[in-house]
Amino acid sequence: MAEIEDNRIRTVVNRISMDEGVRQRILERSNTENKGTKNYRIGKAALVCAVALFWITAAAVLHGKIVGDNKGIVVYASTENEIRWKKLEWGKKTLLEPQWRSYVDYIFEIELQEDYLYDRNHVVLGNDSIFIEENKIYWTVSEEVGEYGLPSHMAGTIRIYLTDDKGKRKDVVLLELSKEDDKCYAELKYER
Amino acid sequence: MKKDVEDVFNEFGNMLYRVSVVMLKNTHDAEDAVQDTLIKYIEHKKEFSDSEHLKAWLLRININLCKNKLRFYHYHPNIAIEELQSFYEEKEDLELMEELMKLPGKYKEALILFYVEGYKIKEIAGILKITEASVKKRLERGRKKLNESMGGKGNG
Numbered sequence: 001m002a003e004i005e006d007n008r009i010r011t012v013v014n015r016i017s018m019d020e021g022v023r024q025r026i027l028e029r030s031n032t033e034n035k036g037t038k039n040y041r042i043g044k045a046a047l048v049c050a051v052a053l054f055w056i057t058a059a060a061v062l063h064g065k066i067v068g069d070n071k072g073i074v075v076y077a078s079t080e081n082e083i084r085w086k087k088l089e090w091g092k093k094t095l096l097e098p099q100w101r102s103y104v105d106y107i108f109e110i111e112l113q114e115d116y117l118y119d120r121n122h123v124v125l126g127n128d129s130i131f132i133e134e135n136k137i138y139w140t141v142s143e144e145v146g147e148y149g150l151p152s153h154m155a156g157t158i159r160i161y162l163t164d165d166k167g168k169r170k171d172v173v174l175l176e177l178s179k180e181d182d183k184c185y186a187e188l189k190y191e192r
Numbered sequence: 193m194k195k196d197v198e199d200v201f202n203e204f205g206n207m208l209y210r211v212s213v214v215m216l217k218n219t220h221d222a223e224d225a226v227q228d229t230l231i232k233y234i235e236h237k238k239e240f241s242d243s244e245h246l247k248a249w250l251l252r253i254n255i256n257l258c259k260n261k262l263r264f265y266h267y268h269p270n271i272a273i274e275e276l277q278s279f280y281e282e283k284e285d286l287e288l289m290e291e292l293m294k295l296p297g298k299y300k301e302a303l304i305l306f307y308v309e310g311y312k313i314k315e316i317a318g319i320l321k322i323t324e325a326s327v328k329k330r331l332e333r334g335r336k337k338l339n340e341s342m343g344g345k346g347n348g
Contacts, residue, residue, distance in 0.1 A: 004288065004339055009307040012288050015279045016210045026223055027201055030230035111256075117321055134322050165318075 072113040072162060073173055075188050082107055093178070093187045104129075106184060108137040108175070110160065117163045125156035125177060132158070139177060141184060153180050194239050195246070197230055204247060207309065208254045214300055215258035217293050218272045225261060229254045251309070252319050255301050262297065291341040299334030306331055
């Protein structure tokens, strides 16, 4: 089989270009939408700040700890074969939906805001297989619960370390995976 | 001083559009992705050290916005062949673009950054926030898949 020459990929992709109409449309809409959203954002920002301040204070009182921003990380759980995704909410135990067209039962994707990298450890959860590759976590549940005398309720935690561009650890968040009978859950947590 | 959005668009607009078309497989969504990238730039407060820094930032934002669109719109759009035809005179070129678009996103983004934008593996790792080994793996697998898919179409 003949290989595609490297420069053919470049040539073919570079043929795509915007015509003048598209250029004008993008530029106009970018400027308009930015201006249009500014005033709305200021009013909305004040309301959001007030609500956020209330919740931050409440969280600090309840947990003895100030809960900060979302630490620059978002974790999604696949709800349908990596086509549909559900964003995990902080501190909320989420029931996971098994994948029906995949070799694994549950899939997570980690998304980081700019200027963050992450490092992570591995987790053992009974005889389950939990495999971390790049920004994806693949969890296959073992069916050997009774056979090996393993408990039907168990939990394990993946520590996700946020690092700067020099690899220095800046922060840590926890992804707790748990099993209760035949149901599986995930929860994103701050370290206490 | 931060560059004017129009200057940024003139310098990098076509690049962002190309990446978006390949990632999203149609020109309408690509327009939106470029527009959203420019809005992010307008909103971005920090200055960039040089043009290369700005280019890498725009690419990262643009690729992430394309991924978000694919994720949140809950669909994987089909390739709009009639939209693509206007760019190509040769049938073989159109076929190669179609096959490139069919690749999983993670391979496409690595191939574009490496072969089209000329980034080094280390630079791509920085833009995509993955390891250099992963970039190499994606390039190798992406090329292999592309060669396999084009193999039956009389390529070369």
